[in-house]
Amino acid sequence: MKAQERIEQEVDKTIACFDHADKIESDPYFYVRVMGKILSQERQERYPVSWLPGMSLLRPVLPIAIVIVNLVTVALVLKSEVSDTENRETRLTALAEQYSLSQDVYSLFPIKK
């Protein structure tokens, strides 16, 4: 019986805590922070990240375009190398003729094909 009374007392004391619950005070910069949030939301609405029409469509196209540009570059480089070899051969022949170089000397610089 005594234990029950003690429990009841403790329950009453606990419920009485409603009356003296701590109150908290807001931050002195509360209003500034609220205005900051409002402005940042307004800015986001005015200038959203995907402001360009069809920006989402462009996203998968971009890597494909990069691959194509790379392939074209490689093809151009290879082509210019081939034409370089041809030019070199012509220039060496002209040089040999101009300076009357013998076949022996000429053969010292074999043309790689």
Add this chain to the structure above:
Amino acid sequence: MVKEEEKQFVERLKSECPGVFKELVDLHRNRVLNVCYRFLHNRADAEDVAQDVFVEVYRSLPEFRGGAQLSTWIYRIAVTKSLDLIRRRNRKKRFGIFHAPLRMEALVEQVPAPRSFSPIARLEDRERSRILQQAVDSLPESQKTAITLSKYEGVSYHEIADIMGTTVSSVESLIHRGMENLRKKLYRYYRRNL
């Protein structure tokens, strides 16, 4: 604020008179913050939610028709936002891989019993407040809302009814049933731990 005064204040708010919104924030910020704090029990979260409440107020002002009191409308937003955050967190906990389903009921049972009551009354009070707060948290959402607003914040039954979108008699019933539940929970807790 008298109804006519409030009407004029809302008109000034809507016409974006400089300084009026600040006046509104200054008037309600502490009460809104405390309402949020009663639900969230964390100062940082309460500050964040209270700020969001005023952002929402600012953005929804054009749609405010004046059907309810301005303060009631603001507290309704505060309660809704706080409960939303709790629901989101509970959902996260429930679906978290490493988190066992956590019910508020279980929290009350988890409160460790004080080994011996401290002779310092303040410490005792703090401990009791903590137990009470967890017991309130374990109540069904509507009872918790009604009791929090009424017992902690001293909001009138009429205003609670407006905030919760219900009638005064159902608020009375919610608080009555809530207090009964609270007593039972606390009784069980102390029987186990005293």
